[in-house]
Amino acid sequence: DAGVIQxxxxxxxxxxxxxxxxxxxxxxxxxxxxxxxxxxxxxxxLIYFNNNVPIDDSGMPEDRFSAKxxxxxxxxxxxxxxxPRDSAVYFCASSRRTRAQHFGDGTxxxxx
Amino acid sequence: xxxxEQSPQFLSIQEGENLTVYCNSSSVFSSLQWYRQEPGEGxxxxxxxxxxxxxxxxKRLTFQFGDARKDSSLHITAAQxxxxxxxxxxxxxxxxxxxxxxxxLMVKP
Numbered sequence: 101d102a103g104v105i106q107x108x109x110x111x112x113x114x115x116x117x118x119x120x121x122x123x124x125x126x127x128x129x130x131x132x133x134x135x136x137x138x139x140x141x142x143x144x145x146l147i148y149f150n151n152n153v154p155i156d157d158s159g160m161p162e163d164r165f166s167a168k169x170x171x172x173x174x175x176x177x178x179x180x181x182x183x184p185r186d187s188a189v190y191f192c193a194s195s196r197r198t199r200a201q202h203f204g205d206g207t208x209x210x211x212x
Numbered sequence: 213x214x215x216x217e218q219s220p221q222f223l224s225i226q227e228g229e230n231l232t233v234y235c236n237s238s239s240v241f242s243s244l245q246w247y248r249q250e251p252g253e254g255x256x257x258x259x260x261x262x263x264x265x266x267x268x269x270x271k272r273l274t275f276q277f278g279d280a281r282k283d284s285s286l287h288i289t290a291a292q293x294x295x296x297x298x299x300x301x302x303x304x305x306x307x308x309x310x311x312x313x314x315x316x317l318m319v320k321p
Contacts, residue, residue: 203254
């Protein structure tokens, strides 16, 4: 079975540009999570969807970040405008009711 | 905010040694999960413990959930180079997880 699929795997862009990260959760999973991982702050939850509806976005750093889940098989995390401090590895994870979260391999984002 | 503290943050040992990693919180969690993450990959679930005092074994790895469900430990017996990685504990509340800062383990041959 395919796991959580994230794209792109790597993104390098200049400050001020718009960045869009994509995630395809595991089929049948009804919860989707976006995380950010840095050496300084570890793994932080940004936003959590359940049945395509945002439930908790308290971890979204500021208005420059937005996330959507238009259907059960696709989600995006957008940063506009991007800043160097947004550089991190961004993970998407999905789960069913068992709460065991399955992670993608992440997008390594570098903002110059 | 529920916080999970892991110790030690870094651990470098020789192959064959035993080690224990700790995960502590002042909050009670309904479940506690341990993940292992390797470079360039996402965390992978190792185990979930849900009952206070519960002990689970996964080959050379032994996981324990504290009686009060506020802390957990991971013990590795006879560590091998393949155990190298970042070990993360995560406390469950509803559908959400709070992750600890991780323990970065290196096992040298």
